Amino acid sequence: MRDPMRPRKAERLRRGMTAVAAGSAVLLTLTACGQEDNLAQDDETSSSTGPVEIRVAWWGAEGRHEQTQEALKVCEEALGNVTTSAEYTSQGYEDRLATQFAAGDAPDIIQVTSGHVTSYGQRGGLVDISTVMDQIDTSAISPGVLNQDLVAGKNYAVPITVNASGIMLNVTLMEQYGLERPDDEDWTWDDLFEYASTVNEASDGAIWGLQQPSEDLRLLGIWARQLGHPDGLFSETGVGVDTDVISSFLEYGYDLQASGGSAPASVSIEHQGGGVEQTMIGTGKALMAVRPINEITALAATGSEFELLQLPVHEEGKTGQTFRSMSWAITSDSEHPVEAAQVLNCLQGNLDAADILQAERGLPANQEVVEHIKADLSPEQQMMADFVDVVQENAPEAAPVAPPPGADTAETMLRRYAEDMLFDRVSPAETAEQFTTELNQSVSDAG
Amino acid sequence: MPADGAQLRESVRKAAKTPHKRGDGKAAALFLLPWFIGLAVIVVGPLLASLYLSFTNYDLFRDPKFIGLENYARLFQDERLGQSLQVTFTYVFVSVPLQLAAALGLAMVLDRGVRGLSFYRSVFYLPSLLGASVAIAILWRQLFGTDGVINQALEWFNGIQPLIQIGTHGWVSDPDTALGTLMILNVWTFGSPMVIFLAGLRQIPEMYYEAASLDGASRFRQFFSITFPMLTPVVFFNLVLQIINAFQSFTQAFIVSGGTGGPVDSTLFYTLYLYLQGFANFNMGYASAMAWLLVLIIGAMTALNFFASKYWVFHDD
Numbered sequence: 001m002r003d004p005m006r007p008r009k010a011e012r013l014r015r016g017m018t019a020v021a022a023g024s025a026v027l028l029t030l031t032a033c034g035q036e037d038n039l040a041q042d043d044e045t046s047s048s049t050g051p052v053e054i055r056v057a058w059w060g061a062e063g064r065h066e067q068t069q070e071a072l073k074v075c076e077e078a079l080g081n082v083t084t085s086a087e088y089t090s091q092g093y094e095d096r097l098a099t100q101f102a103a104g105d106a107p108d109i110i111q112v113t114s115g116h117v118t119s120y121g122q123r124g125g126l127v128d129i130s131t132v133m134d135q136i137d138t139s140a141i142s143p144g145v146l147n148q149d150l151v152a153g154k155n156y157a158v159p160i161t162v163n164a165s166g167i168m169l170n171v172t173l174m175e176q177y178g179l180e181r182p183d184d185e186d187w188t189w190d191d192l193f194e195y196a197s198t199v200n201e202a203s204d205g206a207i208w209g210l211q212q213p214s215e216d217l218r219l220l221g222i223w224a225r226q227l228g229h230p231d232g233l234f235s236e237t238g239v240g241v242d243t244d245v246i247s248s249f250l251e252y253g254y255d256l257q258a259s260g261g262s263a264p265a266s267v268s269i270e271h272q273g274g275g276v277e278q279t280m281i282g283t284g285k286a287l288m289a290v291r292p293i294n295e296i297t298a299l300a301a302t303g304s305e306f307e308l309l310q311l312p313v314h315e316e317g318k319t320g321q322t323f324r325s326m327s328w329a330i331t332s333d334s335e336h337p338v339e340a341a342q343v344l345n346c347l348q349g350n351l352d353a354a355d356i357l358q359a360e361r362g363l364p365a366n367q368e369v370v371e372h373i374k375a376d377l378s379p380e381q382q383m384m385a386d387f388v389d390v391v392q393e394n395a396p397e398a399a400p401v402a403p404p405p406g407a408d409t410a411e412t413m414l415r416r417y418a419e420d421m422l423f424d425r426v427s428p429a430e431t432a433e434q435f436t437t438e439l440n441q442s443v444s445d446a447g
Numbered sequence: 448m449p450a451d452g453a454q455l456r457e458s459v460r461k462a463a464k465t466p467h468k469r470g471d472g473k474a475a476a477l478f479l480l481p482w483f484i485g486l487a488v489i490v491v492g493p494l495l496a497s498l499y500l501s502f503t504n505y506d507l508f509r510d511p512k513f514i515g516l517e518n519y520a521r522l523f524q525d526e527r528l529g530q531s532l533q534v535t536f537t538y539v540f541v542s543v544p545l546q547l548a549a550a551l552g553l554a555m556v557l558d559r560g561v562r563g564l565s566f567y568r569s570v571f572y573l574p575s576l577l578g579a580s581v582a583i584a585i586l587w588r589q590l591f592g593t594d595g596v597i598n599q600a601l602e603w604f605n606g607i608q609p610l611i612q613i614g615t616h617g618w619v620s621d622p623d624t625a626l627g628t629l630m631i632l633n634v635w636t637f638g639s640p641m642v643i644f645l646a647g648l649r650q651i652p653e654m655y656y657e658a659a660s661l662d663g664a665s666r667f668r669q670f671f672s673i674t675f676p677m678l679t680p681v682v683f684f685n686l687v688l689q690i691i692n693a694f695q696s697f698t699q700a701f702i703v704s705g706g707t708g709g710p711v712d713s714t715l716f717y718t719l720y721l722y723l724q725g726f727a728n729f730n731m732g733y734a735s736a737m738a739w740l741l742v743l744i745i746g747a748m749t750a751l752n753f754f755a756s757k758y759w760v761f762h763d764d
Contacts, residue, residue, distance in 0.1 A: 098726050102507040119729065123508035267593050269710050270620035409728055412707055420711045423622055442728075 051083050052339045056347075058111035059093035064360055071353040075346035078353075082339050101125050101333070108334040109344055112157060112327050117149040119408035120329070121156035122446075127330040129155045132341035137349055140368040145323050148399040156329055158348055161362030163325030164391050165218055166293040167192075167309035173287050177203040184309035189252060192288075192312045196261035199287050209261045211280040211289035212268035214253025214418040217411045218322070219290050221400055223249045225320030226313055232322070232400025234407060238440035247432035250421055254428050262286070265422035272415065277302060292325060293387055294362030296380045308383050310390065319394045325362055363388055406446025410439055501735035511732065518736035528737070530712050531720040534626060538716065539693040542630040547685055550637035554644035555674070568645065571638045578636030584702030591618035591628045619703050622713035629699050629714060640685040647681030648674070679760040687752050694745050697722070717741055 058068060065088045072084040087107050089096060094116070100106040101120070112120065120126050129136070136158060138146055145159050167184070174181065179202055182195045196209025213219055221232040224241045227248075231240050239246075256262045263271075263280060271280045276298050281289035284304060290311065291299075299306045313319060328347060330340045346353055354369040359381045364370050370385065377385060403410060414435060421431040501518055503511035522528060557567055577583050590596050597618060618624045655673045664672065675682075697718040700708060708715030708723070721741070725734030 095726050098507055098729065102731070120508070123506055123729065125508045266617040266621040266710075268620075270593055270617040272705075274705060412727070415707065416709060416711060419622070419709055423711065425622075425711070 051081055052336045054082050054084050054109065054334075054336065054340050054343045055087055055107035056084055056109045056343065057087040057089075057093075057097070057107040059089055059091075060111075060361075061090060064088075067356050067358070067360055068347075071347060071350075071356045072343075074353045074356065075343055075350060078346055078350060079339075079342050082343060084343060101331070104333055106331040106333040108330060108336065108340040109347075110329055110331060111160070112329050113325070114149050114327070115403055115408045115411065117157045117327060117329060118151050118403050118405065120331075121151040121154070122405040125332055126156035127332055127334065127337050127340075129158060129330075132330065132337055135338060135341035136345040140349065140366045142365075142367070144399055145365050148323065149327065149402050151402065151405075157327035158329070158344060159365035160326045160328055160348060161294065161359075162323045162365045162388055163292050163294050163362045164321050164323055164388060165216075165222060165290055165311055166387055167311060168281050168289050168291050168296060168299055169307045169309050170281065170284065170287055170304050171307050172304040173203075173207060173284060177207070179287070182309065184312075186316050187310070187312045189312045189314060193252070193256060193259070193261060196256065196288065197259045200260045203287075207284070208263040208280070208286050209288060210256060211271075211286040212253055212257065212262045212418075212422065213290050214250050214422070215272055215415045216290055217414045218292070220246065220249050220414065221322060222311065222320040225322070225400065226315070226318050228318075230398045230400070233410075234401045234403050236401065236404055238404065238407070238443040239436045240401060243429070243432040243436050246435060247429045250418065250428040250431050253418065254421055257422060265419070265424075268422065269419055292362075293384050294325065294359075296383060297360075297378070300380045306380070308387050310387075317394060319391060321391045321394075322400055323388075323392075359384070404443050404446075406443040407439060409442060413438060413442070497735040497738055500732055501739050503732045505732040505735070506729045507731050508729070514732070518733045519740075521733060522736060522740055527712065527715065527720060531708070531715045531717045534708075534713065534715050535694060535717040538626060538630060538633070538696070539690055542633040543686070543689045543693050545630070546634045546637050546689060547640055547682065549634055550640035550685070551644050551678075551682075553637065554641045554648060557641075557645060558648040568642065572642055573638060575636045575638035578632065579696070579698050581698060581702055583632070584699050587628060587632055587699070588619055588703050591624075593617040593620075620710055622709075622711040625704070625710055625713045629696075629703060632699055633693060633696070640689060643681055643685055644678070647678050651677045676761045680762065683752070683756050683760045687749055690748055690752070691745055694741065694748070 056068075056072060058064065060068075065086070068088070069086050072086060076082060076084055097106060097110060106125070117126070138158060141159060145162055147155060148159070149155070149157055169181070171181075177199070179199065182191070192210065199207060199209035217233070221234075224233050224245050227245055229241050229245065233246075234240050253262070257265065257268070262268060263285065267285070268280065271278060271283065271285065276282045276291060276295045279289065279291075280286035281291065282299060282302055284302070288309070293308055296306055296308060311319060311321070328344045330337055330344060334340045347357075348364075349366050349369065351369065351372050354364065354366075354372055355376075358373055359377060363381070363384050364373070374385070417426075417431045417435040417438075420426050421428055426434070500511055502513055502515060504514050504517075505511035553571060557564055557571075561567060574583075592598075593616065595618070598616070618628050651674065655677075656669060659669050659673060695718060696716055700714040700716040700719050701722070704710070704714045704719075706719075706723075708719045717737070718741070721734050721737045724730045724737060
């Protein structure tokens with residue numbers, strides 16, 4: 001007798017066929033969708049009458065995401081012919097971009113740091129800004145700031161903010177431990193050293209004076225400029241200064257640690273990397289730290305009161321400060337570089353957009369925007385504006401040489417070598433030697 | 448128990464002997480189709496692509512250019528690659544044996560009939576599921592930090608009897624101890640080999656132990672003459688699997704070191720260095736060559752394992 005549970009052969013075959021057919025149908029539909037998308041895109045490029053979609057990408061915190069999306073709406077209305085889509089993230093921004101670049105699918109406009117302007121620009125990932133200059137009004141950005149990140153003579157980005165390095169002082173802690181406010185007018189690195197070295201004792205070992213500075217690549221550049229090397233750390237072919245300069249910088253941090261002016265290595269290193277909230281200064285374990293000044297907003301949010309002090313100098317009047325921080329760039333993958341340039345122009349200079357964006361990314365590079373929002377600045381942002389005013393008066397005319405291709409990893413490289421030194425495994429002089437060798441090697445490999 | 452096992456084996460044998468019914472093959476193929484498509488698209492395709500890319504100077508931005516064996520030649524001059532191999536091998540050779548020892552030890556305790564066995568089994572298995580997760584890595588960073596639970600516990604012991612100078616020592620931020628914390632994390636995920644050991648222990652016929660007891664063999668002797676030899680196929684299986692796993696570890700080091708392999712490259716796992724080369728330095732061609740070197744290393748380790756198994760793994764058939 002036939003097993004009732006067992007379907008007949010023909011029926012089984014039919015079922016099998018149905019499943020295969022269904023499967024192929026799904027596949028076909030999927031491919032069809034893909035083709036339709038392509039067609040739609042082709043149409044847009046050829047006619048370019050309908051609204052064009054511009055993808056804008058940035059990293060940041062929650063507040064920035066909301067503000068930027070709102071500003072993009074303002075830009076959509078102002079321009080009329082574009083729609084925008086936002087691609088933002090708090091972490092893993094560069095990984096995501098790298099993958100998108102590899103897939104030929106990078107967003108039209110991206111937020112970038114100086115280092116990445118170099119590494120993306122040099123590899124052909126960004127649009128030369130001069131080709132779309134008729135769409136962007138950069139007259140309100142000082143030329144020194146505008147041209148700071150040239151790559152082989154070409155500019156691939158428009159600066160969003162002017163930033164500088166300053167000393168964050170936790171006023172709440174200072175008062176709590178009965179310390180005097182240091183006098184930052186024309187103070188030297190030795191003055192800072194002395195003051196920082198008293199803090200640990202004064203606080204009964206609770207906090208340290210200065211967050212370990214020797215892992216700060218930007219500060220190393222300023223250090224070199226202060227010592228009479230206006231090009232900063234880099235030359236076109238790698239490291240542009242003698243190892244003595246780097247060695248003296250590393251030694252400062254090394255001695256500071258030895259004197260108790262900054263925390264022991266394992267404490268310092270535990271608090272490096274990650275956001276400013278996780279650093280020694282952000283967690284209230286250091287009284288002072290050299291940080292980009294725009295971070296004062298985030299620091300103020302930790303609940304303590306902060307003040308900005310000028311950076312010490314080696315020699316009176318030589319501040320060596322550098323300004324660039326963050327830029328907008330257009331990627332070579334963009335099918336609509338002209339419209340992208342229009343959106344970019346709106347983000348950096350439209351005053352209605354500026355009303356929304358404020359100085360959240362830092363002090364705007366566009367002077368008109370600064371004037372426009374000056375009244376609305378928070379006390380911390382006002383501090384930043386004042387700081388930049390003072391610094392700009394004394395800053396050297398020449399911008400430092402941008403990191404050459406292959407030097408975009410210098411930051412993590414310095415960090416690695418400085419850690420080695422702080423754990424007393426290598427002397428500062430040897431560290432400087434090794435760092436220089438590896439950095440030069442990396443640049444020559446990339447060239 | 449042994450009777451159950453024999454019955455089960457018998458029924459499995461019977462099932463295996465039953466001739467395949469025609470048509471089942473097609474249905475099976477159909478159901479396997481999604482998996483095969485996945486294999487081709489997600490595994491084999493990229494695998495071949497990376498093999499090709501390893502012979503190019505691909506940098507993610509520009510079209511790859513064929514450069515022959517240059518990337519492979521560079522592997523031998525790369526000092527950081529040497530460091531990453533050293534870190535990885537140390538990690539594998541220290542943490543895998545410790546992990547398996549912990550797994551076997553606990554499996555034997557549980558095998559002696561603990562009340563609520565299934566509860567304990569689940570609890571001990573849990574870390575295996577969580578071990579490679581981001582959350583646990585973050586937790587680890589906290590535990591072994593300067594103000595972490597580990598230091599607080601040590602501090603407390605110090606209060607009673609001052610033994611060690613802890614002061615301000617962060618375990619994950621000291622190059623001498625950072626890798627150790629990751630090894631402990633790996634040992635902690637002993638649950639999955641433990642469950643396999645437990646199953647293996649259940650397979651050993653009770654009569655061997657009865658006979659040994661009658662002959663007056665100690666528990667110690669019983670372990671080395673009965674339990675371990677009978678368990679060697681399972682030990683071998685776990686060893687192969689865990690070594691391959693350990694070589695591929697990434698997340699723990701990535702999170703604990705903040706993506707740098709630091710402090711001072713002390714947690715620079717091979718996979719982490721590969722990632723840094725590919726996505727931070729944009730040397731994707733070189734990173735692909737590194738990936739293939741890892742394939743060779745893991746392949747060689749596994750082959751060595753199989754070769755050596757002839758001398759210590761006991762097969763009862």
